[in-house]
Amino acid sequence: MLKRKMFRDIKNNFSQFVTIFLMVMIGVMAYSGIEAYMTGMTKTADKFYSENNLQDLNAMGMFSHEDLEEVKKINHVKNAELKLSITALTDEDKTLLLNCIETNKISKFYVLDGEKFDGDKSGVWLDNFYAGENEIKVGDTILVKYEGMELKEKVRGLINVPDHLYDVRDESELYPDRKEFGFAYMSVNELDEGYRIFNSMMVDVDSKDNVDSVKNDIEDNIENAKAIVKAEDTSSYVAYQGEIDEGKTYVGVFSGIFLFIAMLSVVTTMTRVVKKQRTQIGTLKALGFGNGKILFHYIGYGIWISIFAAVTGLILGYFFIGNVFMNLQMEFFEIPNGRPEMAVKSYVVAVAVVLVVTLITYITGRSILKENPAETLRTKIPSVKGNVINITRKGLFKKMSFESVWNIRDMLRNKVRTFMGLAGVVGCCMLIVCALGMLDSMNFFVRLQFETIYNFDYKLNLKEDITSDEVKGLEDKYGNHTSQSIGIEIKNNDGIREANNILVTDAKGYIRFVDRKNEVIKDPKDDGVFVTFKLAETKGYELGDTITWHIYGDKNYYTSKIIGFNKDPQNQNVTMTRKYLESLGLEYKPDALYTNTDLSETKEIEKVEVIQDIDNLKEGMEGMLSMMKTMLVMIIGIAVLLGGIIIYNLGILSYTEKQYQFSTLKVLGFKDSKIKKIFIKQNNWIAIISVIIGMPLGFYLTDWLFKTAIEEHYDFGAFIETRTFVISALGTIFVSYLVSKFLARKIRNIDMVTSLKGNE
């Protein structure tokens, strides 16, 4: 019989149980969805790296077959392969990173269409994304141009490769432009004898534990190895891993907050639902029902709803959020079989949510059952300290309208309900500010990067073999604003070396230094090095400290004094002037030239590998922002939905609890409009207070997210436009008002007799 009672109680309080269902479902959906996406990202990459044998080390230099054999003999080396990587152009002047190999046992292709690699066959295996963007199919022929050599190659396969998940032309590009830049592989036999040289070697080590020792052995024994980079330090790996690391913080923050505020409301509602049944609990006790039986009955109210909601949340999280987020990433990273994967943690959270709901029902039920049946049968008046209510009889309060004083007293009498409502709306407002603020901040940093720090229209990436005379010739034509990027290792006090790079600038105002306040540093000094703020914070560098470093391929170490800090949103590195580099006795060999000359019609310049248009770089960044936007819109959508549900739920709770008082007011002759005003006023107050608290919290959350969640090489902070605060505040208040208005319609239909009788 009690089961029937339960189902009918649920039916009679349908709105409340639906909101409980929705809040649990949204909380679990947000958590499990983002977790499924993160786990999917990790597992997809792990599988691809392991099945397709991503190299453990990548050695750069000029290698012969003898070097290859020497490396293979090194202890713990499983295998090694030679590769020639060159930047070639197609007949449409698109850039192709062309890799010429002999065998394909390391970083094996995942062939999406076409045939497997065969060193004896002609033709190319082409980047699947690039092929898609340029509508190239297996069997088509493409033209590849390099150093005056032209190769017509048939496309043998469309591929993904584990060390090409993410490829950009150079570090100033933030978003891969798949239409203009791609990678291709072919057999080295396709090249003329004279070109069959190798500038990199991929090394497969037997165990992760031995990677460092093999790296040291190669450095010590292979003279041609100029730089050796671990797979974990390559841009493709770092970009993908960065996305996972960022996501992990989102899991902890966004989904955690969603879950937390949802649970706050669920707990409040369940407590209220059980407390509302107080007299019925008393009656059941009076009839001789045991405490265990009554408790079990009430636990049923929460447990079934929360189990159903948690399971729905898990399913929707996986199929909706997990899939959408994963698909977005799979448009960005070139990796096969990307799919979300349900994390064990999500099941644990779902079970925990059910347990919390059950526990709270149990605790509430138990607290009522502790009283004797005679007490339980009496209606409990909310306890409120006299002096708190007394305040509302004095001073300013005396001048307030009836509805204001009534609402203040009601909020003081129902502090928990008020607090939970506030907490829920604060949480949602905070998330909306944060999500919109992230977009603002990203836009701000695009401007900082491409308008303040970069002060040029075109960047020319110079070819490696360019001579100083040829540089001079280009400088005469396009201006002498140049820079050089040098791969280095910084040695810390414990002797551990970490990969980094130095930007040597002779750009004369075309690349500018900015300080903490994003203002340009005028006339940077040249008796030491500048270190980016974030790198300094991470490594604990102070002004006047020294750093010890060496250039890849050069065993000499240099010690430089830190003479300043600069902010760089994209790269955390060391910067020095050409004058300082030369003062160390090192030769300045520029690899980039910056110019404001109009090159919109120029496709190719001799000895220039790539012409980068700043507008294209900006567009690339905007591409990345648009991907972020989709994710953030979903987060905003969930925040608004959850906020709306919490406000609705709060409204239902307060409406149900005040129905008797509203009936009395009606009996006394109050007009419906006046009663509605009383009801809406309280919810409006809660929304306004929540907005005041939620906005600064949203700012701090955004700032914290950017400072901690984002990849190590980025340095972003919160920069939120006033407009965003206004939109978030008005949005929250509007949703609250709308929901209150909707609920207030019920006042018109209050049946005075029934509700007054019901209260007895």
Place this chain on the structure above:
Amino acid sequence: MNGFIELKNVKKTYVVGEQQFNALDGVDLSIDKGEFVVVLGPSGAGKSTLLNLLGGMDKATSGSIMIGDKDIAKYNDKQLTDYRADDVGFIFQFYNIMPTLTVEENVNLIKDVTDTTKDAKEVLDSVGLLKHANKFPQELSGGEQQRVSIARAIMKSPKLLLCDEPTGALDSDTGVGVLKLLKKQSSAGETVIIVTHNALIAEIADRVIKIKNGKVVSNETNDNPKNVDEVKW
């Protein structure tokens, strides 16, 4: 004294802040099996407290409450629950029936706590509610709801039927109908105790107990109880 119900020096003290308040202050009582008892007294006299103690809904601070040969004042919570389930039927002023169960289901609820061979439909028939068996409480009048409460109470054939202002929310005619049902139960051997403000009901009682300030001020048998039909208020 050798009644079915024996109360000896029963006290019930409530502590509010630093103040103590004796709701019952040394009550001695004896009630025979099958008696129809009316407890009268003004508000705050201790009538409901007495009823709560008799029904095992509250515990006495001191004294003994013998029901048959058992002192329920010494019962723990578990024993009190069993006592309420098996021996006591309650009828409340505001009925306290489950709003989400139908009339028949409310009566059958008793089967969840005690073994009874009674048929809910027969019981409902006996209180004149068979035609309303499938209705929800809110579809019934106050008198009908009180009859549901009576049907639920007598479903278990309680030894003791305790009624807290059973006619308090009803008009005279409806109240008389309820009293008739209670009287019928008493005639069948159940002990019925009614607490009320309404002195007129005392005229139909076998025994009238008056309480004031937590003390029994009179306990008299009524040798010539009136017929229920003769009562009106």
